[in-house]
Amino acid sequence: MANVLHIVVCAGIVPDPLQTLEPVTTPAGPGLKNEMVLPAVLDPWAACALYEAAHLAAGNPGSKVWLVSLGPKAKLQQVMMTVAQKVNFELVPIDGPIGGFTDAHATAAVLAETIAALPGLERDRLLLFGGWESATRGSGVTLQLVGERLGITDQFQGVDQIALRDDGSFEVLERVEGGKHQASVCGGTPAVLGWATGNLAEPRNNPQVGMANMRTMMPALQKAKPATLAANGLRYASVSLPKQQRTTRVVKDMTADAIASELAEWIGAE
Amino acid sequence: MESILVLTHAEESGTELSKGSLEAVTAGKELAARLGASFTIGIVAAHAPAGVLASAGARVLAVQGEAFAQARYASDAAACEALCRAANASIVLAPSSSRMARVAAGVAHRLGGVIDTHITSLGGSEGVEATRWFYRQRMEGVISRDARPWFLLLDAGTHAAFSGPAGEVHVEQVAVELPTQRTIVSGFREPPQDAQTIRPDARLLFVAGAGWTKKQPDGEIHAARAGELILGFLRVTGASLGSSKSLVDQGSENQPVLPFLTHMNQVGQTGSTPRHPKGLSTCCHGEEPHVVGWRFIGERRAISLDPNCGWTRGKADVVYIADAFEVMARVTELLAARKG
Numbered sequence: 001m002a003n004v005l006h007i008v009v010c011a012g013i014v015p016d017p018l019q020t021l022e023p024v025t026t027p028a029g030p031g032l033k034n035e036m037v038l039p040a041v042l043d044p045w046a047a048c049a050l051y052e053a054a055h056l057a058a059g060n061p062g063s064k065v066w067l068v069s070l071g072p073k074a075k076l077q078q079v080m081m082t083v084a085q086k087v088n089f090e091l092v093p094i095d096g097p098i099g100g101f102t103d104a105h106a107t108a109a110v111l112a113e114t115i116a117a118l119p120g121l122e123r124d125r126l127l128l129f130g131g132w133e134s135a136t137r138g139s140g141v142t143l144q145l146v147g148e149r150l151g152i153t154d155q156f157q158g159v160d161q162i163a164l165r166d167d168g169s170f171e172v173l174e175r176v177e178g179g180k181h182q183a184s185v186c187g188g189t190p191a192v193l194g195w196a197t198g199n200l201a202e203p204r205n206n207p208q209v210g211m212a213n214m215r216t217m218m219p220a221l222q223k224a225k226p227a228t229l230a231a232n233g234l235r236y237a238s239v240s241l242p243k244q245q246r247t248t249r250v251v252k253d254m255t256a257d258a259i260a261s262e263l264a265e266w267i268g269a270e
Numbered sequence: 271m272e273s274i275l276v277l278t279h280a281e282e283s284g285t286e287l288s289k290g291s292l293e294a295v296t297a298g299k300e301l302a303a304r305l306g307a308s309f310t311i312g313i314v315a316a317h318a319p320a321g322v323l324a325s326a327g328a329r330v331l332a333v334q335g336e337a338f339a340q341a342r343y344a345s346d347a348a349a350c351e352a353l354c355r356a357a358n359a360s361i362v363l364a365p366s367s368s369r370m371a372r373v374a375a376g377v378a379h380r381l382g383g384v385i386d387t388h389i390t391s392l393g394g395s396e397g398v399e400a401t402r403w404f405y406r407q408r409m410e411g412v413i414s415r416d417a418r419p420w421f422l423l424l425d426a427g428t429h430a431a432f433s434g435p436a437g438e439v440h441v442e443q444v445a446v447e448l449p450t451q452r453t454i455v456s457g458f459r460e461p462p463q464d465a466q467t468i469r470p471d472a473r474l475l476f477v478a479g480a481g482w483t484k485k486q487p488d489g490e491i492h493a494a495r496a497g498e499l500i501l502g503f504l505r506v507t508g509a510s511l512g513s514s515k516s517l518v519d520q521g522s523e524n525q526p527v528l529p530f531l532t533h534m535n536q537v538g539q540t541g542s543t544p545r546h547p548k549g550l551s552t553c554c555h556g557e558e559p560h561v562v563g564w565r566f567i568g569e570r571r572a573i574s575l576d577p578n579c580g581w582t583r584g585k586a587d588v589v590y591i592a593d594a595f596e597v598m599a600r601v602t603e604l605l606a607a608r609k610g
Contacts, residue, residue, distance in 0.1 A: 015405075017406075017540075021405055021408050030411065044540040045540060100404045100405055101404065105379075105384055105385075135405065136405060138388065138404065138405070138406055139387045140371055140375075140387055140388075141374070141378075141385050142375075144373075144379075148375075148379040153343060153344045153449060154343060154344060155343040155372065157368070157371060157372045158368060160534075174368070174372075175534065176341070176368040176458070177367065177368055178460070178466075178468065178470055179460065179466055179468025179469075179470075180458050181460070182455060182457075182458055183455070183456045183457050183459055184342065184455045184456060185453065186452055186453045187453070196533065197533035197536070197540065198533075232384060233384070233415050233416040233417045235413065235414050236413055237399055238411065238412045239404070239409055239410070239411040239412075240410055240411075241408070241409050241410075242409070242410060245584045246584055246586065248582060248583050248584055248585070248586050248587065248588070249587065249588045249589070250582075250583075250591065251589065251590045252591045254590065254592070256592055256593065256600055257600055259573070259592050260600035260601040263550070263601050264601050264605050264608070266569075267474060267507060267605065268605065
């Protein structure tokens with residue numbers, strides 16, 4: 001028997017990983033140079049969470065996926081044009097600051113407040129998804145804080161797999177040290193799952209899915225609630241790029257045997 | 271005055287502390303000494319904590335019992351909350367283990383505190399300043415906070431592991447009222463011992479890039495041969511295997527794959543940022559994410575066919591412009607011969 005799930009995915013937007021980033025000082029604290037014009041993508045691990053959520057919802061008729069995303073409205077719209085073509089979801093945009101230098105506690109408070117107010121969300125069916133870390137702040141704490149604020153005490157991080165059972169319980173595989181997974185069985189929803197990469201490939205763009213998502217997405221973006229994030233006493237003494245520059249020896253004229261010999265020496269040297 | 275708590279947990283043995291936990295003990299001891307603060311160690315464990323803590327010069331608190339043998343959010347959060355309250359801690363240091371990373375934020379919230387993670391060093395002349403990386407190891411920031419308790423999760427390999435003579439540890443037990451447990455840990459899943467390619471304690475990280483499964487000079491793809499060469503090298507050296515995202519992703523794109531690679535091998539932007547004394551990359555093409563994955567590798571060498579590869583310049587110590595198939599076969603032969 002299928003389980004009806006209400007899956008809320010928290011996902012931010014981040015600069016495209018191939019961009020060169022440079023920190024600058026702004027009146028509001030540290031930021032990125034040309035931050036608003038840098039190409040952006042959906043946070044990679046959170047994107048994995050979204051694909052897993054859509055896959056899970058598709059296998060359980062009656063289920064629904066919400067995507068809650070905090071960022072500047074214009075930037076969200078830009079990124080969602082691509083994301084909307086991947087899988088079915090309802091976008092819940094929050095018009096707020098972008099970037100890795102904001103306080104995770106303030107972000108979690110805004111996200112939790114938004115999720116708690118989602119029309120039609122049944123908390124006892126809730127699976128709260130997100131990436132286990134973002135590609136910006138990378139603290140890996142926001143999802144736990146949202147979960148605590150929503151009173152969810154079954155939480156899993158570094159998740160690569162969820163297997164739902166007929167009785168509503170599910171097995172979760174979480175990454176732990178040494179290339180292992182910890183397997184746990186949870187009695188049922190609600191629960192928080194911070195995803196690592198999971199097992200699904202990025203879905204291909206599907207214009208029909210995009211059209212369906214767009215019907216609700218554009219009005220939602222227009223009505224996106226503005227949010228400000230408090231610093232909560234977080235102060236930055238400095239933000240800088242790593243200065244270490246190595247002197248690289250480029251070896252072009254050695255035979256494979258000679259290179260192998262040199263490498264064997266290097267590897268063997270303690 | 272600050273009150274320092276090192277919050278940690280026992281290993282699977284139920285008693286011993288991991289290297290990361292002992293590093294946190296060193297960090298706590300140093301910070302307490304510098305600030306003239308009280309120093310407490312709080313442990314979640316199935317059994318009595320390790321004797322080495324007898325020489326740490328700290329008050330030792332423990333939440334003990336079989337219920338705490340399993341790493342699970344609900345029970346761990348309750349235990350950690352109780353330890354923090356008992357210690358009345360203003361600064362909580364903990365290792366960035368999977369177990370602590372799962373619960374520390376929730377515990378900080380319950381105590382009305384704040385948390386920062388992936389801390390690589392603690393400094394500051396009078397107060398506490400913590401250094402951490404942002405944007406996946408692309409830039410480094412130094413932060414401070416007024417709010418207390420302030421939880422700081424320390425990255426592994428950033429402090430010396432505490433050691434001292436073992437003795438009898440005076441442990442103060444802290445009682446915990448456990449909430450109803452809806453989650454049961456059923457065990458661990460891992461590849462067979464000889465097939466495990468992720469070895470965090472290895473001295474060498476070997477990174478395989480997408481070039482291993484591309485067309486070679488003869489115009490053919492030799493993925494099977496690449497797999498043999500890589501596994502042979504790992505067997506001889508005991509190195510840990512990392513991979514670029516593009517190589518791992520090929521499996522889902524119907525391209526030739528190395529069957530032993532999973533997303534857990536991935537280093538870089540959407541993978542891990544491992545710490546090893548040495549790193550050897552092969553067949554990686556030049557993208558910033560690869561550099562991100564190598565941030566904490568000590569000595570770095572690379573084998574590449576591209577003499578103009580951008581990422582290696584200024585990032586690797588030595589770049590060999592050569593065919594990795596040929597070189598790695600020979601290296602493995604040489605190392606195998608040395609081992610006898």
